Amino acid sequence: MVGVRDLDPSASPLDYYGYELRRLREGAGLKQSQLGDIIYCTGSLIGQVENTKRVPTRDFSERVDAALGTDGHFSRLVGLVLRSVLPTWFQAYAEMEARASYLSSFQPQLVHGLLQTEAYARAVLGVWTEEGLDAKVAARLERQRILDRDNPPLMWVVMSEAVLHQEIGGREVMRDQLAHLVALRRREWVQVQILPYEAGAHAGLPGEFNLLRFDDDPDLVYTEDFVQGYMTANPQAFREGSLRYDHLQAAALSVEESAARIARVMEERYGEHPEPDGRAVA
Template sequence: MVGVRVLDPSASPLDYYGYELRRLREAAGLKQAQLGEIIYCTGSLVGMIENTKRVPTRDFSERVDAALGTDGHFSRLVGLVLRSQLPTWFQAYAEMEARASYISTFHAQLVYGLLQTEEYARAVLGVRSDGDLDAKVAARMERQRILDRENPPVTWVVLSEAVLHQEVGGRQVMRNQLAHLLDLQRREWVQLQILPFEAGAHAGQMGEFTLLRFDDDPDIVYTEDFVQGHMTANPPALREGSLRYDHLQAAALSLDGSAALIARVMEERYGDHPEPDGRALA
């Protein structure tokens, strides 16, 4: 059994979650092992989450709500907990991203975070991970929930063709990731274009960027480097970002042409071909 840690519920969203889980579990007259049995996990896991040694998942939170009859309390709270696992400098952007009504973004090296599969995200985040990798992956998956809400933002993504060829996580991970991009293109509110190698010099060579548009707030342009992110509502910066994005869209393949290229790369580069040891890759 995990030792009891005295929590300050005001210290962080994770501390508040652990405090509430312990309080409401005890109010229900359940020991950690008993709650664990009800929600199909170990009592040790319950204890670690109560003591902030593990970050809860959304699935865990939904099961706890069902078991304790807490009317979605933990399912609502887990969103704050997972957002707090994002890098401090990125949290403000994630909040604005979740509020945006229109997202336009260009990426030259990796799939945009909202479109990543869990396995692809794990490979990306695992390159340099100085914390809980599971928590970081869960936080990235949590961001993607905005695409599943009743009124999702219109999300228009331009990816360099290089993104399709940069093998992240292995061939099977990449095949699943490209298949996921094709599935996402079937959503009314997600539009994806590929900027082909043949486009040559292009308007995105200065770096990746994202434009966020809002119904009731000023638009924002976001860029980042390897240290931190930068958001600005400066009108000249917005005009420059919008002009560059227009040029990228014009240089990119059509939506149908982009889908065809993704499908071709998926089959030719990551298809059912033998691995070096002779095994076939499904």
């Protein structure tokens, strides 16, 4: 077992989290099993987090804060921990994504990560290996928190109709994901357009891309392949990306028509029709 004195709290956010959890738990005079009883988990889980063998979730952190009276200390720290779980090459983009005032994206194959349900994200992230899957899913859900802020970024996503038909994670997972997309109509700052099959050849054929706009920083273009991501603030690249995106929006169905197309796919593939709040009814 790794003792608290063996942890270097400056080594990583996860090491610091584990160090602080053990320090404050012991300061409160609690054994691991006692803290576990208070926050409805096992003492073994407490030990695994303290020893950096397990990545904490936001829910875990909020319960620890409540139990130890740490005034949101772990709830604030867990964001850094979960961001450190992301691939090294993706972390810089995630930081910029969280600061952007306007996000626009073209997605030809998958639902955008910020709009994925937990089950859909689990199926996507676990396609190659389930090693560290819980932490990866938690990190993706953490990224989505920017859409719940008091002043969220405006997010506009154009997705190929193929995304609606590519069954990820099985029928139930995909049905719930489509219902979630329909329910996004309730969010003023999130807009989804579907690029229909009938659009034919289009400006997004080279692949997915993201455009990030900022109030005080240079705008960015982000693309990725199966190895890593590429981010640039080159004005000409952003200009070309913006033009491509304008063409994609023009070729896509309207926001209202897109919601109807998603609902139609749900009904045709799963025999269910979603209500405006996204709940599926037979």
